[in-house]
Amino acid sequence: MRADRNGKYDWLWTGRVLLGLLVLAPVAWVLIYSLLSSLGVLGSFGRGATFSHWFVAFQSGVLWQNILYTLSVSGVSTLLAGALSLGFVLSRAEERNSRSTHLVLCLLLGTPSVVMGFIVYQLLNPGGYLARLAHAIGLLASPDHWPALVNDRWAVGIIVAQTLVSVPLLTLYFFNIWETARIDRFRQLAHTLGATPTQSRWQVACPMLWKQGWSLLLLNFLFNLGSYEIPLLLGRQSPQFLSVLTQRHFGQFDLADRPVAFVLSVVYFILAAGLLWVMLSRRPARD
Amino acid sequence: MTEVMSSPDRRESGTGIRRVLLLAVLLPYLLLALISSGTGWSFPVLKPERVDLSPWTRFLADRDRMGEAFATSLLMSVIVGTVGTVCGLWVGRVVRHSVSSWPRFVIYLPFVLSPVIVGISLYDLMVRLNLSSSFLGTVLVQLVFATSLTGVYFSELWSPRADRLEQLVKCLGGGRWAVLRHAIWPSLSPVIIICFVQAALFSWLDYGLVSVIGGGRVRTMTVMLFGFLREANVNQAAQSAIVLLLPTVAGFAISTTLLRSQRTHSEEFDG
16 A cells, blocks of 8 residues: 555545445445344354244235335335426526525425424324314314324325425425526527427426436435334334334344344345445446 | 516516415424424414423423533534544545446445444444444444445535646645645535535434434434433424524535535636
């Protein structure tokens, strides 16, 4: 690890060592340790390699149910957030220069998931503020008649909270693309060629935003997939998000249940790493 | 396009929609403030019977050792922010200049992985190293995520100007510190500040890692907030939420403003 006269290589080597020690080694540990623990090789109950924990986890069908639940709720939240932010940017592109819009987006962006979960709970629970408003205008006789919107079957609360957390980041990113890709100029060109504002919006601006923005949408889906605080506050006991379920199996008093937590951990790791690989390999190369 | 935008009708309807949207966004925060300072708020009343500062006075009286939790969170954020930014600067540079796609994949991994799942898998290692349930152990695991976060930022926002200035400083005989002082800092200072803010905020808001690695012994603001939520102590939960929220909003406001200025700056320089 010798430095050259310009000191260039020791900079790069410092970076490589830090990358290896601080990122690669822990990530490799996470994967290898989870895999070996799920196979019963490591951990308190490590009594030789066995696939029994994997069979137990998958045979009951509960794991599939939780995986599908996590994927679908994260997918719906991402699509909803993507549609809302794309729709807002396409219809009100001029808002990118507005200070008040910027401040509102920062307020939303700066709201931590746990606080957003708390706010959504206070708004949507049967004794919450929306139920009180509905009662005040005569739409609701008692909280029992209020539809279950938190800790509910359809994960409405989780979807609302995840969407609200995602929208500001996506909107700011789409505004940024609008500016850097000079979409205004392309739309102007389309207008001189005879396109209507609606046509230029949907056939010029929208594909340009989508082409550069899809990778952030996928990244957002990955963030939602690993979400913990929001499903913990607003989700049900079953099915559960993978991170909540993993923590539940890990934290239970019955230590024999721990290997199942590592089965979940491996499944989640493969899912997230696979999607990340797809995202990075399909992204256009940087300059 | 301009003719559509400048139409007075549209401008008026736009202002109307804007006000409604603004109100819809701000109302929940107002609700949070009301919950934090209101008492006697049973269904179906729309506003608390009494709104005053007494719940805040009780909260600030520090019966629940909120001061300690605040100081722990703050110290943790400053350490993770500083060390994470310095490490991320080096790591981001490696990723930026790497021909292979593997370093980029590796640096993105913790960025997208769930902290709580990573924490669970690292817990045994922390126990073996005698670092579980400790401040240091929690900070170390948070640093994995902070380095990934800042590494991603640096690799994505690295300015070509920094490389050109570095070459210039070296041609003029400058050493490593001269490069840092005259090339890296002037061209990347907004990104460095953004990275510090984001890494510090990650630590400030982290609950998953603190709860798993800290094992209940490391008391941070998020741990306190979850404690209040479990006890259904709505008043104090709302107060902790506000305390958590304020620096976060300020941090994001600083970050997005700096990002805009960084973009304008690089456009001016490159263009």
